[in-house]
Amino acid sequence: MGMDNPGGIPYFILEFGDELVYFSPYTVSLFILALVFTLFAVIAKPERQVDIVFGGDAFYAKETSLAELKFRRFMAIACGFASMGAMVTGDLFNFTLFISLVGICNVGIVAAVKNRHVQNAAYQYGIVALSATVPLFGAAALIAATTGTLSMVELWSNASLAVPLVVKALLVLGVMGEGMAPFYAAKAEMFRAPGAPYVIMCSLSSLLIFLRVIEVVLVI
Amino acid sequence: MSMWQEYSIGLLLVFIAAAIAFFALVIEKDDLHRLLLLDLVEVPSLGIIALLGTDLAEALILPGLVVGIAELLALSQIYVTKEGLRERKVQGLNIEVIQADAPLIISVLLICYGVILSGFTGGGVAGLGVVFYFMARGHREHFELLEMASGISWAIWIFAFFVFMFIPEYWLLALFMAAIGILLKVIVKMSLVGTMWGDGNG
Amino acid sequence: MIGYLLFAVTFGLLLLGIHRKAIARIQRRPGPPVWQEILHMLKFSFKSTWIPATASDTLFVGVVLVAIGIWSAALFVLLAGGSILIIFGIYMLHKIVEHGFGLSSGSPYGKFGGVRSVISAASEIPLFVSVAVVALYTQSLDISSIIQYQNVHGPLLFIVPLAAVAMYLVILSKMPFGPFSIVESKELVSGYKTEHFGVWRAGLQVSNGLKTYVLLFLFITVFMGGIPLWWTLAGMVVLTLSLSFVCALSPMLSPFDSVTVQMVITGIMVVYAAVLGVFA
Amino acid sequence: MTKKKDILRALGLLTGAIMLVGLILQQGGILPLAGYEAVLVVCFPIFVICVFLWWMAREHGEDIPFIGY
Numbered sequence: 001m002g003m004d005n006p007g008g009i010p011y012f013i014l015e016f017g018d019e020l021v022y023f024s025p026y027t028v029s030l031f032i033l034a035l036v037f038t039l040f041a042v043i044a045k046p047e048r049q050v051d052i053v054f055g056g057d058a059f060y061a062k063e064t065s066l067a068e069l070k071f072r073r074f075m076a077i078a079c080g081f082a083s084m085g086a087m088v089t090g091d092l093f094n095f096t097l098f099i100s101l102v103g104i105c106n107v108g109i110v111a112a113v114k115n116r117h118v119q120n121a122a123y124q125y126g127i128v129a130l131s132a133t134v135p136l137f138g139a140a141a142l143i144a145a146t147t148g149t150l151s152m153v154e155l156w157s158n159a160s161l162a163v164p165l166v167v168k169a170l171l172v173l174g175v176m177g178e179g180m181a182p183f184y185a186a187k188a189e190m191f192r193a194p195g196a197p198y199v200i201m202c203s204l205s206s207l208l209i210f211l212r213v214i215e216v217v218l219v220i
Numbered sequence: 221m222s223m224w225q226e227y228s229i230g231l232l233l234v235f236i237a238a239a240i241a242f243f244a245l246v247i248e249k250d251d252l253h254r255l256l257l258l259d260l261v262e263v264p265s266l267g268i269i270a271l272l273g274t275d276l277a278e279a280l281i282l283p284g285l286v287v288g289i290a291e292l293l294a295l296s297q298i299y300v301t302k303e304g305l306r307e308r309k310v311q312g313l314n315i316e317v318i319q320a321d322a323p324l325i326i327s328v329l330l331i332c333y334g335v336i337l338s339g340f341t342g343g344g345v346a347g348l349g350v351v352f353y354f355m356a357r358g359h360r361e362h363f364e365l366l367e368m369a370s371g372i373s374w375a376i377w378i379f380a381f382f383v384f385m386f387i388p389e390y391w392l393l394a395l396f397m398a399a400i401g402i403l404l405k406v407i408v409k410m411s412l413v414g415t416m417w418g419d420g421n422g
Numbered sequence: 423m424i425g426y427l428l429f430a431v432t433f434g435l436l437l438l439g440i441h442r443k444a445i446a447r448i449q450r451r452p453g454p455p456v457w458q459e460i461l462h463m464l465k466f467s468f469k470s471t472w473i474p475a476t477a478s479d480t481l482f483v484g485v486v487l488v489a490i491g492i493w494s495a496a497l498f499v500l501l502a503g504g505s506i507l508i509i510f511g512i513y514m515l516h517k518i519v520e521h522g523f524g525l526s527s528g529s530p531y532g533k534f535g536g537v538r539s540v541i542s543a544a545s546e547i548p549l550f551v552s553v554a555v556v557a558l559y560t561q562s563l564d565i566s567s568i569i570q571y572q573n574v575h576g577p578l579l580f581i582v583p584l585a586a587v588a589m590y591l592v593i594l595s596k597m598p599f600g601p602f603s604i605v606e607s608k609e610l611v612s613g614y615k616t617e618h619f620g621v622w623r624a625g626l627q628v629s630n631g632l633k634t635y636v637l638l639f640l641f642i643t644v645f646m647g648g649i650p651l652w653w654t655l656a657g658m659v660v661l662t663l664s665l666s667f668v669c670a671l672s673p674m675l676s677p678f679d680s681v682t683v684q685m686v687i688t689g690i691m692v693v694y695a696a697v698l699g700v701f702a
Numbered sequence: 703m704t705k706k707k708d709i710l711r712a713l714g715l716l717t718g719a720i721m722l723v724g725l726i727l728q729q730g731g732i733l734p735l736a737g738y739e740a741v742l743v744v745c746f747p748i749f750v751i752c753v754f755l756w757w758m759a760r761e762h763g764e765d766i767p768f769i770g771y
Contacts, residue, residue: 026508029495033515036488044480047528093280100287104294111298119302123251126295130258130288131245134238134265137284141269144276145227196478196525203540204518211511214550218507218563423728423735423742424721467754483751490747498739621754628750 020090020151026215030208031087037204038080040197041073047196071112076198079105083205087212092150095216096140096174099209103129103178106202132177139171143220155220163220175213179206230271238264255292255299262288327352335403342399343406350407370408377401423498427632430497433655434631435459437638437662438598444666445599463627471620476528485522486618486625492516493632500640503566509640510553513592514546516633520605520614523626527617535613538677539605542595542684548588551691555585555698556644565643572647579645582698586645588691593637595684597665601672604680638662707756714752717745 023031046069082105086098107126110118144150147161155161179202241260248254266288269280327349334346376397383394439456446453473479496512499505517539524536556578557563560571572578579586595602606613618626638658642649646657675683724741727733733741 025499026505026511029508030511033488033492036484037518040481040484044478044484047476047478047481047526093283097283097287100291104287104291107291107294107298111294111301114301116302119298123295123298123302126291126298127245127254127258130291130295131242131261133284133288133291134242134261134268137265137280138238138268141272141277141280142231144280145272150276196522196528197481200481200518200522200525203521204515207514207518211514215507423738424725424746427742427746468758471755471758486751487747490750491743494746495739495743498743502736502739621751621758624754625747625751 020153021088022090022153023088027088027212030211031084034080034084034087034204034208037197037201038077038084041076041080041201044197046072046198068112068114072109072198075105075108075112076201079109079201079205083208086209090152092143092152092155092216092220093140095152095212096136096171099175099178099213100129100133100136102205102209103132106179106205109198109202129178132174134174135170136174136178139167139174142167142170152216152219168217168220172213172217175209179209227271227273231268234264234267234271237267251299251303255295258292258295262292323352331407334407343403344410346403347407347410351410366408370405373401373404373408375401377405426501427494427497430635431628431631432460433658434633434635435463435627437634437658438630440659441597441599441662441666441669444663445670448667448670459627459631463624463631466619466624466627467621469620469624471622474527474529474617477617478526478528481522481526482618483622485519485526486622486629488522489516489519489629490625490632492519493629493636496636497632497639500565500636500643503564503569506553506556506563506565506568506640506644509636510549513549513637517546519629523618524614529617531611531616532614535605535610535616538607538610539614541677542602542604542681546592547688548684548691549592551688551695552582552585552588552592555582555588555695558695558698568644569648577646584691584694586641588687589641589644591687593641593661594665594668596633596637597669599674600665600669601675602680602684603674604677607674710752711756714749714756717749717752721745721749 079102082098082101086095086102089095089098107122107129111122111126113119140150143155143163146167147155147163149155149161155163238261241257241264245254245257245261248257266281266284269277269284271277272280330349330352331346334342334344334349336342337345378401380394380397380401383390383397436456436459439454439459442458443453443456473482492512492515496509499508499512520539521536524532524534524539526532553563556568559578559581560568562568562571568578575581594600597603598606606615610616615623615626635658638661639654641661642654642657646654649657674680721742724733724738724745728735728738
């Protein structure tokens with residue numbers, strides 16, 4: 001049993017059996033932002049990153065090849081969809097699945113860049129993201145084991161269901177591992193990869209899932 | 221109470237396994253070894269889900285497994301690109317026994333048995349048969365055909381679920397459709413494994 | 423509402439102008455007139471404008487629209503007494519906007535500004551802690567309930583002063599010329615906004631005005647309660663002047679030091695929240 | 703170039719009109735306040751940028767060369 005309506009009163013709850021989706025002012029605003037940035041990724045042409053010699057006049061612009069562009073755009077759109085799903089889902093297991101999808105897509109967006117530093121950063125980040133699935137899925141399974149349900153609405157409306165604090169901490173830890181921009185320094189290296197609308201999806205999705213997990217932890 | 225105790229013991233074991241795996245990951249410095257160790261890290265997370273011991277757990281393990289494998293594949297791709305291993309030629313399997321006629325008979329038997337079993341398990345068995353067939357006979361590029369079959373069977377499977385949801389009276393039909401759909405889907409996906417040995421060598 | 427929106431933009435820019443003027447006077451310079459930031463907005467809007475050849479066109483323009491949009495949404499949520507969590511979310515997303523500004527142009531200066539904006543994300547956690555502490559007392563995240571609580575128990579400023587300090591630091595890290603404003607430091611020309619010139623910069627000014635208005639208004643509302651509008655505006659001016667003193671008298675930290683200091687503050691705040699959580 | 707400016711002016715006028723209609727509907731009690739605010743959040747940024755782009759200086763024409771102070 002969590003706090004009353006931390007994200008505002010839900011507008012409506014859409015149920016497909018156990019799978020449920022719910023729209024509160026908070027989740028809707030995050031969803032719309034994910035949507036807007038996904039649209040940017042769909043229609044924007046990539047930037048041509050300019051490298052300069054600091055203190056000098058020499059500069060050159062990097063070009064993004066068409067194949068790379070297509071792949072990264074696909075990954076960025078997938079990442080946008082995954083974060084949109086993570087924003088509005090009302091099912092804890094789906095939430096963790098969407099978050100691990102965001103983790104893979106983040107790696108995919110930067111991994112297409114043929115630059116050794118960027119690839120190394122992406123690889124290290126991928127290792128962190130993959131090992132973060134343990135606390136992430138673990139938390140979802142433990143919630144199911146202690147309360148018998150994975151539905152956030154159920155956990156929120158039924159006062160007798162209490163999720164242990166340790167499990168909440170595990171969930172937050174998992175999300176941090178999957179996509180927490182501020183806590184993973186190598187990601188800054190990833191952000192230097194050229195291709196603006198795609199790279200921005202990395203930081204957007206990690207911030208969005210962080211914002212959502214705060215709400216989830218408060219709700220359950 | 222005893223169930224709860226068993227669950228706690230299982231949980232403790234899984235967490236010990238996870239801790240060992242994480243410890244190994246921390247002290248290992250070689251990137252390739254870390255990639256291999258990651259699988260060891262992945263398994264406890266499935267273990268925690270499996271400990272639920274209900275139908276729900278079975279339903280949850282599958283997506284968890286898929287996501288885990290996808291991440292692992294993505295990471296190994298990055299590793300290959302990062303280390304510049306792409307130029308290296310992949311050797312095809314060259315096993316004499318497989319090139320004889322015996323695997324053909326085995327594959328026919330397996331496919332028949334798989335079709336009788338139907339569903340996910342049947343798909344696995346029949347798929348194994350098709351793998352044998354491709355390995356024995358070699359293959360020309362039938363990828364488009366396989367992809368199409370896979371797509372259609374997937375559509376049948378999804379359609380069956382819609383029948384379950386909206387017209388539950390026809391559950392028997394939907395059940396058959398789902399069983400056949402998943403059977404074809406798993407066969408096709410597994411047979412792709414049989415065709416994936418190296419480039420250009422049959 | 424549209425009138426209020428325009429008022430918020432103008433007043434927010436005026437506050438930024440006061441900020442600049444106060445800093446100048448503290449440093450014994452004449453400084454620009456207080457309405458300089460409003461003039462800036464108008465001046466930039468008349469300038470000839472295009473999209474740089476290296477830029478990612480849609481993102482370059484879209485991020486300006488998003489910047490104005492999210493802060494108008496924040497203003498409306500604040501006025502309607504909605505959930506403070508939404509405003510927190512919008513505040514975090516402003517980071518994405520800064521990142522988008524920096525990355526969309528292709529310019530290395532902008533890019534470095536964007537990357538610095540991402541690594542200084544530690545400055546957001548004190549805000550979350552102060553939100554958590556406030557929620558601990560009022561048992562709700564709705565701004566209207568927080569105002570209700572303060573009508574009964576008196577201003578939260580005197581109940582949880584450290585939470586107010588945390589939020590003050592968060593606002594400080596968003597003020598220009600402050601010790602934590604590494605994203606706009608001069609070695610990066612103008613940081614993330616280097617390449618957004620002309621009309622785009624004018625749009626950015628609009629969103630900056632809104633942002634300043636919303637953040638200061640939020641501080642007054644959460645820690646002083648629902649006082650009349652005139653008093654709130656006066657409080658915002660006083661708050662701006664105090665921020666100007668801090669900004670004028672402290673040097674800008676290096677990126678590494680800035681992040682370290684923010685992390686230390688975050689650590690202290692988390693401990694404070696934990697202590698309050700145990701004993702309250 | 704003029705064509706682009708016409709589009710921008712039209713877009714600015716359109717979003718301005720939408721906001722005005724929203725205001726009237728809200729005052730008339732037909733549109734709830736939250737709906738009007740949603741309209742504003744979408745239209746206000748577009749309106750601002752379009753108006754700015756519309757009244758901004760010409761892109762062609764001579765610039766005044768810098769001749770020193």
